[in-house]
Amino acid sequence: MTGAPTRRTPGTPCWVSLMVHSLSTTQDFYGALFGWTFSPGPQQLGPYVRAYLDNRVVAGIGELPRGRHLPVAWTTYMASDDADATAEQIRACGGTVGVGPLDAGEAGRLVIASDTTGAVFGVWQGGEHLSAELSGEPGTPVWNELLTQDTSTVAKFYAAVFGYDTESVLPAGLDDLTLHLEGRPVAAIHGVGNGLRRDRGPHWMTYFAVEDTDAAARRVAELGGRVVRPPWDASMGRLATVEDPEGAVFTIVAVAR
Structure with a gap:
């Protein structure tokens, strides 16, 4: 936090x-x-x-x-x-x-x-506003990841612009990179090949923390949004990809309290 x-x-x-x-x-x-x-x-x-x-x-x-x-x-x-x-x-x-x-x-x-x-x-x-003032709590953005066809070319772009060091994500075979600054992971690039939605193209995904991924996904639907990918378990926690009523896509992830 x-x-x-x-x-x-x-x-x-x-x-x-x-x-x-x-x-x-x-x-x-x-x-x-x-x-x-x-x-x-x-x-x-x-x-x-x-x-x-x-x-x-x-x-x-x-x-x-x-x-x-x-x-x-x-x-x-x-x-x-x-x-x-x-x-x-x-x-x-x-x-x-x-x-x-x-x-x-x-x-x-x-x-x-x-x-x-x-x-x-x-x-x-x-200037007067430097950044978000709260992170790591339910309802706050906690991670950002670029979804793209492949990581190799675009990773060079971000490294040249922002000075990132890149690290491949294990296990071998995944086209995923973690972006580091001063030895600390700050974002990621996820290569999905042809798995991108045709109407989306490459895009940055924001992850928001929630207390309970399954409950939050149900709430999204109740509020007029849509569950794009139902909850699943991953290394960073239990995730679900959802979209709001206007179609803005984001990922929710349960955080330990």
């Missing part, structure tokens, strides 16, 4: 946000699922709220402009000390900068980009 935010090592996932068509409906869903409360955040990109748990900020949700029929998905943001320099490095390594760099009020400076396979991610240079 983490408390008050501190500066994150550049490249560390530090924030997750979601852009949706109906902000109020989405707030109702995540409020009921995770116990989040909400307050207004920076409005530079339109209506936006910060999600809180125990009065500490854990995520952000914004509303897309009317008529913008973009895919709804959680975005993982990597910490940066200089968003402009990181944007230039993304371009130099073959990625694409779609939004920014731009200021989000006094909160910080952001970039939204895509890697060499098209997977979207964000870059966050913290």
